[in-house]
Amino acid sequence: MDWPIALLERVTIQKSDDIAAASVAINDFAQKQGFRIAATPDIASSDQLTDKSGGVINADVFGWTKDGERWWEDRRLALVSPLPRACRYESEPFWCNEEGARTLFPNKYLDGLSFSDFGKFVQAPSAIVVPVHLSFGQIAVASFTPLDHGWRDLSQHFVQKGDLFAALSRRYLSSYAMLAKTQKWIPSDCRLSKREIECLRWAAIGKTDKEISLILTLSHATVRYHVQRAGEKLNAVNRSQAVFKAGQLGYLGAAA
DSSP states (O other): OOTTHHHHHHTOOSSTTHHHHHHHHHHHHHHHTTEEEEEESOTTSSOOOBOTTOOBHHHHTTOOOSTTTOGGGOTHHHHHOHHHHHHHHOOSOEEEETTEEEESSOOHHHHTSOOTTHHHHSSSSEEEEEEEEOGGGOEEEEEEEESSTTOOOOHHHHHHHHHHHHHHHHHHHHHHHHHHOOOOOSOTTOOOOHHHHHHHHHHHTTOOHHHHHHHHTOOHHHHHHHHHHHHHHTTOSSHHHHHHHHHHTTSSOTTO
16 A cells, blocks of 8 residues: 555645646545545635646536535635534544534534534535644645445544545645745744743733733833834734734634
8 A cells, every 4th residue: 555655745736737636636535435525725715726727626626516516606605614613623634414523532612513504515414524724824624525425424434534534635735835825924933032922922812011011010111012022023013913923823822
């Protein structure tokens, strides 16, 4: 078996010429396992996976062409479908159907989501979903739906194939995202001090400079200095953007 090195190499995208071949490779793998793949590089954006010439991968390679299957053309689905919301709360692969989502580890946030309308959003009775949490807060997703619509319970398939789907999806989507990223809006090698991080962390949960000064036993002016200095390092135009960028870089932790 040529897993994992050769398969990873086939789905790796290093230049625009690689996109089509990598897409065919991951699609062929999914089909051989009895699944159909769909993918998006960013659940917060309308941008789609495209090849060098601009062709939409989900249609041209993954075959989502029938009436009602071009899900990316209806942006409302991203707002009402439980799948994008689930991918914001979970970073590990999971499988789901109308009864809910099943994960390797307990996730109380997923337990609170309703999947009762699953069939309205997915052209299959079930799916294995791979969230791919990328740098700067970007979330990509690959979903694998069974070609056999009798596969409603994917528990065994998830155990047998979930890790393979996850590894290939992460390599495919992360390499695509790196190639597609054109705007550099956070300085390279941005290093915040311990005090700057502390001030921004309290600011992220709504504390004012005066409140932060009391919490950290610093002067009001010192807190303002640390927040301003952090903003300069992050190339932020204001306090809110400084907090946002620090969060994207992982300085603020999950509490933010």
